[in-house]
Amino acid sequence: xxxxxxxxxxxxxxxxxxxxxxxxxxxxxxxxxxxxxxxxxxxxxxxxxxxxxxxxxxxxxxxxxxxxxxxxxxxxxxxxxxxxxxxxxxxxxxxxxxxxxxxxxxxxxxxxxx
Amino acid sequence: xxxxxxxxxxxxxxxxxxxxxxxxxxxxxxxxxxxxxxxxxxxxxxxxxxxxxxxxxxxxxxxxxxxxxxxxxxxxxxxxxxxxxxxxxxxxxxxxxxxxxxxxxxxxxxxxxx
Numbered sequence: 001x002x003x004x005x006x007x008x009x010x011x012x013x014x015x016x017x018x019x020x021x022x023x024x025x026x027x028x029x030x031x032x033x034x035x036x037x038x039x040x041x042x043x044x045x046x047x048x049x050x051x052x053x054x055x056x057x058x059x060x061x062x063x064x065x066x067x068x069x070x071x072x073x074x075x076x077x078x079x080x081x082x083x084x085x086x087x088x089x090x091x092x093x094x095x096x097x098x099x100x101x102x103x104x105x106x107x108x109x110x111x112x113x114x
Numbered sequence: 115x116x117x118x119x120x121x122x123x124x125x126x127x128x129x130x131x132x133x134x135x136x137x138x139x140x141x142x143x144x145x146x147x148x149x150x151x152x153x154x155x156x157x158x159x160x161x162x163x164x165x166x167x168x169x170x171x172x173x174x175x176x177x178x179x180x181x182x183x184x185x186x187x188x189x190x191x192x193x194x195x196x197x198x199x200x201x202x203x204x205x206x207x208x209x210x211x212x213x214x215x216x217x218x219x220x221x222x223x224x225x226x227x228x
Contacts, residue, residue: 001173006156031214032214034216034217036217043118043218043219043220043221043222044204044219046216046217049214049216051214089156089157091217093214100145100164100208100210101159101162101172102147102159102206102208103159103173104149104157104158105156106155106156107156107157
């Protein structure tokens with residue numbers, strides 16, 4: 001079983017605060033690391049697909065960094081808004097074989113208080 | 115519009131009965147995945163398939179079976195051997211062969227076994 005871990009498990013912040021979450025994954029046989037945002041009663045939606053060590057991606061107030069050598073990725077949200085409240089998932093895909101297993105972390109549940 | 119359709123959204127079955135959950139995609143994606151989520155936990159991989167007529171066990175395949183007779187369809191059967199079948203089931207698909215891309219998800223099926 002591939003070990004993909006996310007921390008913290010849950011987080012409550014005030015509107016306007018900046019926050020960040022961590023995803024750790026196997027540092028060997030890396031292919032890609034995904035970040036998804038999952039709102040209640042909706043399907044998960046992709047935020048970022050990251051492939052290169054040192055990658056930094058940004059979408060509005062949300063950004064992510066990737067360190068494949070040490071096996072971690074950070075997701076940052078600047079100036080959190082109530083609409084950012086959701087569960088944030090990371091997913092690891094490894095190299096090797098003909099099949100690509102997409103393994104998720106357990107997620108970080110973010111609540112932004114107005 | 116392209117997407118993934120899971121049906122039904124809610125499903126109730128009596129203990130000891132097999133039940134099949136549907137997942138259909140019209141995105142022309144090669145790879146498809148089935149996940150299970152229990153309350154307070156993350157997405158755990160049940161089965162995945164990279165091509166038609168081929169599939170691999172995920173981390174929690176016991177008590178489940180799948181088929182991939184068509185590219186667009188990946189049904190999951192929850193058998194009577196699955197000890198705790200009540201859960202939320204999520205189907206995903208992803209394009210392969212064109213470099214790392216994001217996964218797309220269905221709306222999920224919530225199965226309750228009584």
